[in-house]
Amino acid sequence: MKVNLLVALYRDAYFHHSFGYAVRDLQFLDALASLDVVERVTIINRPVSILERALFRKPIARRIESDKINTIDQLSTDIFGALKGRGWAEDVYPSCIDQLLISEKSDSHINVFLDFLPIGCFSEKLLDGWLYWYDFIDNFKKHNRFSKTEKDLVKKKYDFAARNANFVSSVSAACLEANDLSLMKNSMVISNKVYVPKGQTSNPLKLASNAQFDFGFIGFVTDKLDVKFVEMVSERYKVAIYGKVLDGETKRQLSRLKNVTLLGAFSYSDVPAICRTFKVGLLPYLQEKSHDGSPLKLYEYMKFNIPCLTSMDYEISDTRFIRNYNCSKDIDSDIEDMLSVSGNDLISSSIRKEWHLSYCVNEALNAVVQSRV
Structure with a gap:
């Protein structure tokens, strides 16, 4: 059975437009979309406020151009919400994710929801029929650019993920340990890896x-x-x-x-x-x-x-x-x-096979699918 993948990115298509596949969650996305077993991929942009559109901060809806990836871009009626910064994710994501957990669920696929968001929960009840995979990009409870209020929201999200995730991946063992998940059965450490985009050789540097x-x-x-x-x-x-x-x-x-x-x-x-x-x-x-x-x-x-x-x-x-x-x-x-x-x-x-991201995400997805048994 093929996989239907829903992804809540921390760095979404707007980031991708400016910086490309420069970060972990976008590299995961690209590697997963390249797997034959993944037939459908839907990604969620952080909803854009009316003010962001009006001030031309995000004047055009962005999407990641791919035959397999469908980008969901929504306009929020919360006019000034984006002024809250990172904390707005707590307000703006729940209804967006709830809606997509309903509309994007497929009866003919294995439904996997991969969540990278450090802030922003959703309805636990709507996970029925989904395998929930949470990835720790970093330990944002310690992040040097997050405020105390934002770190409190991160803790809330991490507690939510610990209660509900079928599978957890983490950038480091220390991150799992810091969040009391090192003994979780369905967990895997996937440090950042060697990512080779299509069309790029792994070793062009000679001089x-x-x-x-x-x-x-x-x-x-x-x-x-x-x-x-x-x-x-x-x-x-x-x-x-x-x-x-x-x-x-x-x-x-x-x-x-x-x-x-x-x-x-x-x-x-x-x-x-x-x-x-x-x-x-x-x-x-x-x-x-x-x-x-x-x-x-x-x-x-x-x-x-x-x-x-x-x-x-x-x-x-x-x-x-x-x-x-x-x-x-x-x-x-x-x-x-x-x-x-x-x-x-x-x-x-000296780069080993298991240091390649394509190898690791394939192993992780297999573990996610096995977690439903």
Whole structure:
């Protein structure tokens, strides 16, 4: 029997229009839609307020162009709701999801509802006939950009998911443990993985030695960034920061550094070209602002034969091309080692089958289907 998949994305088609498949939930969506067993896919955009339309913040309904994916885009009559920010999800999603749980249920398919939302519940009764799969993108109860009120709403959602989910996947074991779900029978840790879009080879980078910059960072820039380490590296090396800056003070600090270049927002389709411009990737995050996550960019670096300097130990550790600078006994030596290995095929060739997202989402979907037995 084929799968009918309903997906509540955290980053929806509006985000996709600007940034492409740059985040976990959108990569999951693309990988799942590519599976033969998945016949129908419906995704939910966060409803748009009348004010957002009137002010041209979201003037045009966005959808993800795919023969298999149907995008639901709704206009909310809550004129000023979007001014509440993330917390509006608590108000605007329930009726939207309730409606779709009724209208999108199929009698001829296995119905799976995949929910990525950290805020926004719905009617438990309407899950009858659905397999409810909840994914922890991050531990948003600890997120450095969420307010206390928003974190309280996150806890409410996590409690809801714990009560109702047939299956739970999580970006890390720490995230499961923090939410008392590590012993849940139908749970699986799926850290962020190697995602290879259609038409992209897994290893286009061959000339890292000719790169314009010595170091590079790709991703959204927030106050979680370890600016002091970036400053230290920039005293001797050229550093590129690719990504939309979401924190004004962090932008001011980085802008003052003479060997640091801020290159702004990019779309995921730009990543192969971006990764040709630097030799060593950076993962410079402050430990105290960590939220039990997994770095997508580590896998992008590996995919393009770029070694990495990181501030923390993650699920992959290989000192041939990954070094934790906070544990370094000789940072200058570590930097030289990483520069020397840049572009070496040993990095991409170390990627295992189970590190590919396509493999993992197939395993997860099989587990979801089995959870109904």
